[in-house]
Amino acid sequence: MTPIDETGQVQDSLSSGLTSEEAEELWSLPDRRELFGHFGSLSRPLRVPDVLGDLTIDYAERLVTLAGRPVQLRAKEYQLLYELSVNAGRVVTHDDLLRRMWGANKPDDLRALRAHLRRLRLALGEKADNPTYFFTEPRVGYRMARGEGQTTVER
Numbered sequence: 579m580t581p582i583d584e585t586g587q588v589q590d591s592l593s594s595g596l597t598s599e600e601a602e603e604l605w606s607l608p609d610r611r612e613l614f615g616h617f618g619s620l621s622r623p624l625r626v627p628d629v630l631g632d633l634t635i636d637y638a639e640r641l642v643t644l645a646g647r648p649v650q651l652r653a654k655e656y657q658l659l660y661e662l663s664v665n666a667g668r669v670v671t672h673d674d675l676l677r678r679m680w681g682a683n684k685p686d687d688l689r690a691l692r693a694h695l696r697r698l699r700l701a702l703g704e705k706a707d708n709p710t711y712f713f714t715e716p717r718v719g720y721r722m723a724r725g726e727g728q729t730t731v732e733r
Contacts, residue, residue, distance in 0.1 A: 630725030
């Protein structure tokens with residue numbers, strides 16, 4: 579069934595509920611990649627940068643800074659930071675992290691995950707015995723502290 583508005587115009591389900599300016603902007607975008615980059619995808623919404631003390635994570639630019647200086651991270655370290663930060667304030671189990679980071683090829687033990695967390699902590703100047711950002715939940719997983727204005731993303 580195709581919805582029709584009060585003026586007799588056909589409405590599509592994608593733009594219904596938007597203001598006329600939002601709908602016009604939506605349909606003026608040249609392709610789907612820009613659409614999802616502009617409004618965010620359903621599975622991973624576009625997020626504003628998260629800030630936790632001196633640590634800033636800009637998801638759109640894939641940029642991590644500490645006290646205003648860029649932090650160089652390997653791909654798996656950034657992926658671990660991403661997974662923990664989008665779930666800030668919640669424990670993410672070892673199994674969930676292994677599955678999200680390696681998929682079907684996940685390691686059978688936690689050594690690789692622990693090594694990446696150790697390198698991530700080192701890059702951010704954090705010590706495991708006095709954490710600022712990443713907290714170990716023994717035999718369960720890890721939790722990242724929640725930053726300023728951060729909201730947890732539902733998956």
